[in-house]
Amino acid sequence: MARDKTTDFSCKDLVAVASDYLEDRLPAAERARLEEHLAKCEGCTTYLEQMRRTIALIGELREEHVPPEASQRLLGVFRAWRHAG
Amino acid sequence: MDLVDRYGMALLRVAQTFVRTRAVAEEVVQETWLGVLKGIDRFEGRSSLRTWIFRILTNTAKTRAVREGRSVPFTDLESETEEGPLLDPARFVGAGKPWAGHWKSSPDPWGEPEERLLASESRGVIEAAIEALPPGQRAVVTLRDVEGMTSAETCNALEISETNQRVLLHRARTKVRLALENYLTEVAGGQGQDN
Numbered sequence: 001m002a003r004d005k006t007t008d009f010s011c012k013d014l015v016a017v018a019s020d021y022l023e024d025r026l027p028a029a030e031r032a033r034l035e036e037h038l039a040k041c042e043g044c045t046t047y048l049e050q051m052r053r054t055i056a057l058i059g060e061l062r063e064e065h066v067p068p069e070a071s072q073r074l075l076g077v078f079r080a081w082r083h084a085g
Numbered sequence: 086m087d088l089v090d091r092y093g094m095a096l097l098r099v100a101q102t103f104v105r106t107r108a109v110a111e112e113v114v115q116e117t118w119l120g121v122l123k124g125i126d127r128f129e130g131r132s133s134l135r136t137w138i139f140r141i142l143t144n145t146a147k148t149r150a151v152r153e154g155r156s157v158p159f160t161d162l163e164s165e166t167e168e169g170p171l172l173d174p175a176r177f178v179g180a181g182k183p184w185a186g187h188w189k190s191s192p193d194p195w196g197e198p199e200e201r202l203l204a205s206e207s208r209g210v211i212e213a214a215i216e217a218l219p220p221g222q223r224a225v226v227t228l229r230d231v232e233g234m235t236s237a238e239t240c241n242a243l244e245i246s247e248t249n250q251r252v253l254l255h256r257a258r259t260k261v262r263l264a265l266e267n268y269l270t271e272v273a274g275g276q277g278q279d280n
Contacts, residue, residue, distance in 0.1 A: 010186025019255035043191025
């Protein structure tokens with residue numbers, strides 16, 4: 001079985017850790033092997049790009065964000081309400 | 086109150102990962118606001134208000150799920166983290182051959198036509214894909230990628246370990262990407278899968 005340096009880290013391996021890689025949760029050595037693989041593999045480059053894009057698209061489902069000062073106001077309203085009651 | 090409405094949509098989305106119907110999820114959200122009112126004096130600002138409210142929501146929803154005789158989603162976490170392969174193994178070169186584990190059928194890049202479709206259609210495809218996830222994966226991807234909470238906040242709200250959070254998030258994201266890929270392949274008339 002041909003197992004040279006490039007097969008040390010396979011496309012299947014990349015797919016298995018893609019999310020952890022994007023979360024920056026891989027140990028340094030594994031991250032280095034992944035990036036070495038990525039530099040040579042168009043399919044995996046596409047895969048990771050699509051993973052990033054997917055995460056961004058999921059984020060678009062979010063309802064309008066509540067700004068921090070609004071949270072503070074909400075907190076104030078609740079505290080006042082509680083103490084009035 | 087407008088602010089309650091805005092939080093309410095996010096809370097409702099998460100509540101629905103625990104209970105079966107929208108009506109029950111709405112009740113859970115109402116109970117959550119009561120819990121917030123009762124507990125506001127104990128809120129010490131160690132987490133964000135948002136995280137704290139979500140923590141009350143998940144506790145309320147879990148209690149409600151148990152009361153309804155529905156198992157709490159996260160009791161079955163083990164099986165959710167140990168499901169089979171996420172991508173069809175046929176997409177990779179089989180073991181024992183040269184280039185084992187490499188793409189046999191690499192993903193097609195999403196170019197301009199695909200991006201145009203995603204811009205108009207991705208919301209529905211993603212909502213359906215998230216809906217189809219097992220509860221733990223659905224809850225984690227909702228809190229992390231929809232609501233934008235950190236992994237620590239998510240672990241805290243769902244009372245799961247960091248490792249489980251990572252595995253569930255990975256599985257959920259992989260499946261949602263695959264759903265988008267499948268959708269684009271279907272619309273393009275089945276091209277792109279040459280195995």
